Amino acid sequence: MTTNKRIYLDHSATTPVAPEVIAAMLPFFDRAYGNASSIHAFGQEAKVALEDARRQVAKLLNAEPGEIVLTSGGTEANNWAIKGAASFFEGTKKHIITATAEHQAVLYPCKFLEKKGFEVTYVVVDQYGMVDPQKVADAIRPDTFLVSIMHANNEVGTINPIREIGALARERGVLFHTDAVQTLGKLLLDVRGMNIDLLSLSAHKIYGPKGVGALYLRQGIQLDKLLHGGKHERDRRAGTENVPMAVGLGKAAEICGSRMEQEMGQLRSLRDVLYEKISGRIGGVRLNGHEKKRLPGILNVSFDGIEGDALLLSFDLAGIAVSNGSACTSGTVEPSYVLKAMGLPRGAASSAIRFSFGRQNTAEEIDQTVDALDEILARLRKLRRR
Secondary structure (H helix, E strand, C coil), X not given: CCCCCCEECECCCCXXXXXXXXXXXXXHHHCCCCCCCXXXXXXXXXXXXXXXXXXXXXXXXXXXXXXXXXXXXXXXXXXXXXXXXXXXXXXXXXXXXXXXXXXXXXXXXXXXXXXXXXXXXXXXXXCCCCCCHHHHHHHCCCCEEEEECCCECCCCCEECCHHHHHHHHHHCCCEEEEEXXXXXXXXXXXXXXXXXXXXXXXXXXXXXXXXXEEEEECCCCCCCCCCCCCCHHHHCCCCCCCHHHHHHHXXXXXXXHHHHHHHHHHHHHHHHXXXXXXXXXXXXXXXXXXXXXXCCCEEEEEECCCCHHHHHHHXXXXXXXXXXXXXXXXXXXXXXXXXXXXXXXXXXXXXXXEEECCCCCCHHHHHHHHHHHHHHHHHHHHHHHC
């Protein structure tokens, strides 16, 4: 089956840039093109736009604008939070705590630091991909300087109890960082109430442009710089600010703040309807992730006896875009390390597909996806029996 139009169900990988965001960015490519560090009128116009964007992001986090440092995206923000803290504490403390199901933009910096003599405890997640705060508490040592636990898992959508984890970290005098790339604009984020010291975010997951993000850096927290050069971003991150992209991030954050409740209800409905129709019509289906404590826009399921790559390619040929994990791990033939960390058998991990929903998705697209899935599975299972 080929759908009449292409259907995009991979919004956790990236989102289309919203028309309002594009409109907000355009003047800063050709008319208001000044360098935000310049003191003349062209530069000051760019500077005002940059600070407006900072305020828009801060409002979505219940933060102060001065606590928002612009970056090239979530990966840079994660690297800076982890490596910057390690460099600052080097020689006094050497222990980091994270979890086995974190994004690679957290795991790889930790692996890098282990080669430099730092020690990392990788807390094991449960069958849903969730981190137990008690396991974090038990892992804290006198020389622990950082706990980094993601707000919600990017593959299965399971939401971690970061308020509790942040509280116990603060009680023990340990910095708490959370990767909120998947939850910004989808869940309520309150860095004050959630005991967060450092938070990473990215624009392209919330209908903003690629190549821009931010690190929330709680006032008073010190990190060593990741980039050296000029005194940009209040002397915290060197490099001429990418004003058009920052404007896009700010506008995308503003839109998410105004539409969050309505949109999340819509995504939750699409997610639940898709799972109900799949499980009611197709046998051998397994839900991955927590049944209730998960993001409204992610559905991760495994199909008995099917290779995920074959299913993924068949969907693509049918005009439907889905994924079998994080876009950052594409190209590997190994099952998802997140699903393996959750304890899934190799077969279930290898057959998993992630559907992730966005603003433009409709109930009609869900029906077309189920019809296509039914045909694809019938064909693939028939081939497997030969």
